[in-house]
Amino acid sequence: MSAAALAVRPAGSRELAGTGTLLRLALRRDRVMIPVWVAVNALMVLSMPHTLKGLYGTPAERADLVARMAGNSSLRAMVGPVLGDSLGALTAWRVGVYAGALAAATGLLVVVRHTRDEEESGRQELVASGAVGRRAPLTAALLAAAVANGALALLVTAGLAGQGAAGALAFGLGVAGVGMVFATMAAIVAQLTESARLARGLTAAVLGAAFVLRAAGDSGADDGSSPLTWASPLGWLTNLRAFAGERWWVLGLFAGAVLVQGAVAYALAGRRDLGMSFLPSRPGPAAGRLGGAGALAWRLQRGGVLGWGTGFLLAGLVYGGMAEGAADLVGDNESAREVFRRMGGQSGLTDAFLAAMVGILGLVAALYVVASVLRLHGEETSGRAEPVLAGAVGRLRWAAGHLAVAFGGVVLLMLLAGAGLALGHGERAGALLGACLVQVPAVWVIGGIAVLLYGLAPGAAVAAWGAAGAVLLIGWVGPALDVPRAVLDLSPFGHLPKLPGGGMEWAPVLVLTALAAGLVAAGLAGLRRRDMTT
Amino acid sequence: MTKAISVSGLHKSFGRTHALDGLDLDVETGEVHGFLGPNGSGKSTTLRVLLGLLRADSGAARVLGRDPWTDAVEIHRRIAYVPGDVTLWRNLSGGEVIDLYGRLRGGLDPRRRAELVERFELDPAKKGRTYSKGNRQKVALVAAFASDVDLLILDEPTSGLDPLMEEVFQRCVAEERERGRTVLLSSHILSEVEELCDRVSIIRRGRTVESGSLAELRHLTRTSVSAELVGPPNGLAGLPGVHDLDVRGRRVRFQVDTDKLDAVLRSLSESGVRSLTSTPPTLEELFLRHYQDEATGSGVTVR
Numbered sequence A: 001m002s003a004a005a006l007a008v009r010p011a012g013s014r015e016l017a018g019t020g021t022l023l024r025l026a027l028r029r030d031r032v033m034i035p036v037w038v039a040v041n042a043l044m045v046l047s048m049p050h051t052l053k054g055l056y057g058t059p060a061e062r063a064d065l066v067a068r069m070a071g072n073s074s075l076r077a078m079v080g081p082v083l084g085d086s087l088g089a090l091t092a093w094r095v096g097v098y099a100g101a102l103a104a105a106t107g108l109l110v111v112v113r114h115t116r117d118e119e120e121s122g123r124q125e126l127v128a129s130g131a132v133g134r135r136a137p138l139t140a141a142l143l144a145a146a147v148a149n150g151a152l153a154l155l156v157t158a159g160l161a162g163q164g165a166a167g168a169l170a171f172g173l174g175v176a177g178v179g180m181v182f183a184t185m186a187a188i189v190a191q192l193t194e195s196a197r198l199a200r201g202l203t204a205a206v207l208g209a210a211f212v213l214r215a216a217g218d219s220g221a222d223d224g225s226s227p228l229t230w231a232s233p234l235g236w237l238t239n240l241r242a243f244a245g246e247r248w249w250v251l252g253l254f255a256g257a258v259l260v261q262g263a264v265a266y267a268l269a270g271r272r273d274l275g276m277s278f279l280p281s282r283p284g285p286a287a288g289r290l291g292g293a294g295a296l297a298w299r300l301q302r303g304g305v306l307g308w309g310t311g312f313l314l315a316g317l318v319y320g321g322m323a324e325g326a327a328d329l330v331g332d333n334e335s336a337r338e339v340f341r342r343m344g345g346q347s348g349l350t351d352a353f354l355a356a357m358v359g360i361l362g363l364v365a366a367l368y369v370v371a372s373v374l375r376l377h378g379e380e381t382s383g384r385a386e387p388v389l390a391g392a393v394g395r396l397r398w399a400a401g402h403l404a405v406a407f408g409g410v411v412l413l414m415l416l417a418g419a420g421l422a423l424g425h426g427e428r429a430g431a432l433l434g435a436c437l438v439q440v441p442a443v444w445v446i447g448g449i450a451v452l453l454y455g456l457a458p459g460a461a462v463a464a465w466g467a468a469g470a471v472l473l474i475g476w477v478g479p480a481l482d483v484p485r486a487v488l489d490l491s492p493f494g495h496l497p498k499l500p501g502g503g504m505e506w507a508p509v510l511v512l513t514a515l516a517a518g519l520v521a522a523g524l525a526g527l528r529r530r531d532m533t534t
Numbered sequence B: 001m002t003k004a005i006s007v008s009g010l011h012k013s014f015g016r017t018h019a020l021d022g023l024d025l026d027v028e029t030g031e032v033h034g035f036l037g038p039n040g041s042g043k044s045t046t047l048r049v050l051l052g053l054l055r056a057d058s059g060a061a062r063v064l065g066r067d068p069w070t071d072a073v074e075i076h077r078r079i080a081y082v083p084g085d086v087t088l089w090r091n092l093s094g095g096e097v098i099d100l101y102g103r104l105r106g107g108l109d110p111r112r113r114a115e116l117v118e119r120f121e122l123d124p125a126k127k128g129r130t131y132s133k134g135n136r137q138k139v140a141l142v143a144a145f146a147s148d149v150d151l152l153i154l155d156e157p158t159s160g161l162d163p164l165m166e167e168v169f170q171r172c173v174a175e176e177r178e179r180g181r182t183v184l185l186s187s188h189i190l191s192e193v194e195e196l197c198d199r200v201s202i203i204r205r206g207r208t209v210e211s212g213s214l215a216e217l218r219h220l221t222r223t224s225v226s227a228e229l230v231g232p233p234n235g236l237a238g239l240p241g242v243h244d245l246d247v248r249g250r251r252v253r254f255q256v257d258t259d260k261l262d263a264v265l266r267s268l269s270e271s272g273v274r275s276l277t278s279t280p281p282t283l284e285e286l287f288l289r290h291y292q293d294e295a296t297g298s299g300v301t302v303r
Helices: A005-009 A018-028 A034-048 A048-055 A059-072 A073-079 A089-115 A118-120 A124-129 A136-163 A165-192 A198-218 A232-238 A250-269 A293-328 A334-343 A349-382 A387-390 A395-425 A429-456 A456-479 A506-529 B044-052 B072-076 B092-105 B110-119 B132-145 B164-176 B190-196 B214-219 B258-271 B283-302
Strands: B005-016 B018-026 B031-038 B058-063 B080-082 B151-155 B181-184 B201-203 B208-215 B222-229 B242-248 B249-257 B273-279
Touching: A005 B258, A018 A089, A018 A136, A018 B092, A034 A048, A034 A089, A034 A136, A034 A165, A048 A089, A048 A136, A059 A089, A073 A198, A089 A118, A089 A136, A089 A165, A089 A198, A089 A232, A118 A124, A118 A198, A118 B031, A124 A136, A124 B080, A124 B092, A136 A165, A136 A250, A136 B201, A165 A198, A165 A232, A165 A250, A198 A232, A198 A349, A293 A349, A293 A395, A349 A387, A349 A395, A349 A429, A349 A456, A387 A395, A387 B044, A387 B273, A395 A429, A395 A506, A429 A506, B005 B258, B018 B031, B018 B058, B018 B181, B018 B201, B031 B044, B031 B164, B031 B190, B044 B058, B044 B110, B044 B151, B044 B181, B080 B132, B092 B110, B092 B132, B110 B132, B110 B164, B132 B151, B132 B164, B151 B164, B164 B181, B164 B190, B181 B190, B190 B283, B201 B214, B201 B283, B208 B214, B214 B258, B222 B258, B249 B258, B258 B273
Parallel strands: B018 B208, B031 B181, B031 B201, B080 B151, B151 B181
Antiparallel strands: B005 B018, B005 B058, B201 B208, B222 B249, B222 B273, B242 B249
């Protein structure tokens, strides 16, 4: 063996042999993804003190805000209880849940990508034939997630230090703690399922459940003391009380959960065959009944539609149930009232709240439509589309199958959301269903952008996520910031009538529908003309 | 001589499927060993057990004198593996992947790496997503042949290579043997196996049905003989070991069990031989015989 070979020989104990090399591999592969996720999250957090300073500049204004928020159960459900009136405390209140959820998403994506994804694709087999310990891939994945969350904690702590070093440190560690709780959770789920897609979906469902638990708990208690809040890792972040008399011991909950879940994942990982899972996939039918490209598209996407649909129905139920409490909000602070008016609408505050929720569900549906349209891209680049298109299936018919699921799915999701809102709210079913359906054309425009990018520039198809992200950012942060009208107008959602409550306007609905149709047509024309990539 | 791989009575089931049903396999150090069997007969399962990726239900397996499950890491420092279907990371270059695999094994000889890249005509700067199947396979082959290892496990490694590259591959395997390395080669390309392998094992439905050198295996099978005789054939049909006898006047064609050849030749020369051709069984015939047994075997179970 040559000296050079000795120098690069993996060190470490046997179970973990090769971890260092695999960690470097993971970070090299994620050289773009991890920095983008971390930067977006940190920017969202670090821009907030400035924003809040603009809206509530004086201590008196902030005290007034806190007093009013304290009694508002629906807003507590959305963002958590407000625990102090400093800029730091308000920042932690306003973005805490979302920064935590984003860190959780980063953690779960990184871990699944470097564990189950690798096994499912078959790449793990060659890697594992090297001097790689049985627990090294999992360790490397968790370390990669730790690197991402560590960087986030560092940025957040450094960026918020001006608001108070202790609070900044607590908040940074708390956000990273949520990220690692879901990273280790994903590590367990990745051992249980054979499919990476399912592992991601199940962990995301747990994250959704954590959000709902915290929302339910916080709507009932104004200081995060509800047992439901304590049952959710996102609630721990609230109860860490960053900038509001930090409870340092709560960090122990994060550490404990990470250790316990990590230990479970390790125990499972050392005990199974490569590529196998503890929940083996059931055998399928011996004879297939899939009739064609359209049926195939539905078969591939129906699980996703089902998951999203359940989520939209449940979210509708929760938000509908919270609507009555929304009238407690706002009081006489002019700028807060103005913000909420911009988010929702003019007439009754309950309507404004419902309209805001409908808008949020519409924005989330934009994520669904992009994911669904990009299945075409995934099928093409993975090579699975090739044999299908080699059959007697035209490109347009092949694409039409997936697009029908994507665009039809949007209608289904918004109908389910409307049904949930109506059931939760207990009245005005027709108005709420209509309000949800009005969102559809704007969602379709985002889907149309995805089709256009996929058809004309498949290499840049992933940029459709950028469009969805931009619309989300404008919709969520735009109303709270004094963003110029021109920027708000870039989002198709900004042109929709505010329903329920506002008056119905057909012009934007029809224009957006036509725009979406034009984008889809242009994208399909491009698809028909261009080379397929393999 | 010590054994590089020794396996006996290996069992492995997935649910109700018995992938391995008492498989035996012995690979001597320094030999190139062919590993043959129809699709689904358990070849890849065996290789995965040998790599410690699957845990056998029962039976004994030793790789380089160690247990492949508990000592996986130590063994893997001395092993290079090439799967039949190589998948690469989309955003890593072929060169990066070669060095990674080298680092994950005992290390890489940089001079040999450069030489192999040249010989396989591989562009190591391209990204994983742009390689064709054959080029992805070359990435794994270069990494394997350039690694500092004692044992190469190759699972249908040439299924995507063109004939020129197939020749480069065969030369590389021959070089490995000259350096005293052991190669376990699973393949369906029989000319390749016949050319390269010192010994072969044929498995069927999770069991080893034949194992030995090609000469030994041939001994167990039939030789085709066709002859033109001076007189009429005499008592040929009654001899043990003669099959598919076809007599046309003084021309005879038949198959004979190779270990009965002597008696048959004596009988022929009694009639006087004008011309004689005899063909030893090719590996293909050997192989087809087992494949066809497989077909009849499954027919029996259906009935």
